[in-house]
Amino acid sequence: MGATKSEIYTEEQNRLAVQLKAIAHPARIAILQELIRANACICGDFVTELGLAQATISQHLKELKNAGLIQGTIEGVSVCYCIEPNAWKLLQRELNSLFASYADKNNCC
Amino acid sequence: MGATKSEIYTEEQNRLAVQLKAIAHPARIAILQELIRANACICGDFVTELGLAQATISQHLKELKNAGLIQGTIEGVSVCYCIEPNAWKLLQRELNSLFASYADKNNCC
DNA sequence: ATTATTAATCGCAATATTACGATTAATAAT
């Protein structure tokens, strides 16, 4: 016990859960918002922007990258991060369809 | 350490993170989908629907309820769950604005 | 060559999550 029983769910459910889990942390939400706001890619600016240690930021970036939501390219001594457009748009579509499926059905309770 | 440093984020970032974390589990995604699909409120059907123990389902329902995403009303010996419309629509709006802020900016990397 | 800067990784401690069996509390049926 302790680990999620991924075998019993559909692939879509698992994928959506993984991506939502990646976003579901205030630090990572802040990172994504700043990435979008700045458009141009930033990197270690997050360390000063948020009040977290460099190791912690690096870990959060890694999780976002693992979920495929951002990408980073080495640029000399620093790393330039930005949104991964395809995964981002796919997630948007999947969430849209989830929310759309709850149109305006009248609740029973 | 081990706990999220909520103090350093905005209230919106924290709220969004809490609600996304509530959804970010395949079992809870399955529960929400089934709740929406059935429209009418189900309850312990989830135990047979998914392959999880009753205690586990009850815990997942509690988390969704704590996040304000669903509501449950006692109906005799069983409990009838359904989507909480206001929280659901608010979350939809917040996610929409997050995704909308990434319009079609051209990435730099 | 040496020194600074940047970011990844390792190792650790604290805390949170996932899952379940067992028990409990409450209503419904007999």
Next chain:
DNA sequence: ATTATTAATCGTAATATTGCGATTAATAAT
């Protein structure tokens, strides 16, 4: 009254996450 049904809760074990200091690897600047 007794028995079934339903769902919450407790306790526990396994695993995952969060956060950081310290170290490491790599390029840039001197």
